[in-house]
Amino acid sequence: MSSLEPSHRDTRMDPYIDQYADRTGSMTVSAVRALFSVANRPEVVSLAGGMPNITDLPLGRLGDSFDKLVQTKGVQAMQYGSGQGEPFMREKVVDVMAEEQIRANSDDVVITCGSQQALDLVTRIFINPGDVVLCEAPSYVGALGTFNAYQAEIHHVAMDEHGLVPSAVKEAVTTLRAAGKRVKFLYTIPNFNNPTGIQQPLERRRELLAVAHELDLLVVEDNPYGLLTIEGEPLPALRSMDPDVIYLGSFSKTFAPGFRIGWVLAPHAVRERLVIAQEAAVLSPPVFSQFAITDYLDNFDWRGQIVAFRDMYRARRDAMLQGLSDHMPAAATWTRPTGGFFVWLTLPEGLDSQALLARAVSERVAYVPGNAFYADGFGSRNMRLSYCFPTPERIYEGTRRLGKVIRDELEMRATFGLPATEVPHTQVGGPAPDLS
Ligand SMILES: Cc1ncc(COP(=O)(O)O)c(C=O)c1O
DSSP, X not given: OOTTSOOGGGSSSOTTTTTSOGGGGGOOOOTTHHHHHHHTSTTSEXXXXXXXXXXXXXXXXXXXXXXXXXXXXXXXHTSOOOTTOOHHHHHHHHHHHHTTTOOOOXXXXXXXXXXXXXXXXXXXXXXXXXXXXXXXXXXXXXXXXXXXXXXXXXEEEEEETTEEOHHHHHHHHHHHHHTTOOEEEEEEOOSSOTTTOOOOOHHHHHHHHHHHHHHTOEEEEEOSSTTOBSSSOOOOOHHHHOTTSEEEEESTTTXXXXXXXXXXXXXXXXXXXXXXXXXXXXXXXOHHHHHHHHHHHHHSOHHHHHHHHHHHHHHHHHHHHHHHHHHSOTTOEEOOOSBSSEEEEEOOTTOOHHHHHHHHHHTTEEOEEGGGGOSSSOOTTEEEEEOSSSOHHHHHHHHHHHHHHHHHHHHHHHHHTOOOOOOOOOXXXXXXXXXX
């Protein structure tokens, strides 16, 4: 083709449209992505992102330590490594999990590129198109994206203020199985669920595991926030009570996300398949990161750093709760997290969080609309508010701006007698979504 001839790639239409795999059909671009580029401007208080605040890490000392690492072990640290992860890293992961009372063998650990890749590998080895994954209502948007990418059918199960409701899990599994569906696993975030911030108490964990056992239901426990308690001590992980649980962990929130190191702890047979899947995906997880994190765990007071993180997030959580109680209208409700990064707000009846977002951004505050955390269109009356990143003063100011947006909307509706918009809605503690 002469260089003057227009290439079919120049057209605005996607010339590859007929060639994509079916699984890309369920991959959608978020409608709010464009707004978020505006939301990242410095004048906007972003309560949207879930980025951990790592500015208090001892960067100077870390730099010296990594420098030494390159000088002394660089040839190994910059080489390919084991598909399962380096043995010394897996040993360290066993020590970290002991903080949540998990007793494990390092041979059953697979290192991954963040727990996001752990989710991908678990889904890859278990899910055929049309298989069902049960998730909390609401659940982590990144997990929903992964399940969608493998063409799973996502069914949400009701939560209340103590997390996932075991009787609702039982009802869902029974109904789905009776309809001939294959329910492959339950995905749950028992500690400070993203997006609600709710933690499941110990008794509820026992009940849930008993139901899972009775139903022969595989449980996948995702636990990036468990050590970031703001009140009290970390609770025992589900995996500490049941060795059949597949456990996902991460250094992203307790150290730093840029290393991209997470892990899966799985029963032996599952671990074997995960390693094969991992080798096919990335050959070996980042070796340099494993050296760097092991160095950090060996030579720094990482437990003390977690205590410092807890104090820092507590101040931010307090600023958000104070701001909400000072500025929200009476008809709004919200969760009061005891750890993690998020508050889940329920708007007064008739308001739609997605419809309000553009106005909120023009008032210089941003959040994530609740329907991002549901696969089925629910959550329009909710929003996720993150308190992890801005300063406490900015968080408080953000809640003031948000309160104004919501009050103005309520006032406008009252003035013009606008009917309440019918929005599908599940409140935490509300009814289980229809499974039919
Ligand atoms: C519940 C949950 N799981 C998994 C992840 C992914 O974390 P990473 O891949 O950084 O370990 C996140 C990140 O926000 C999360 O909130």
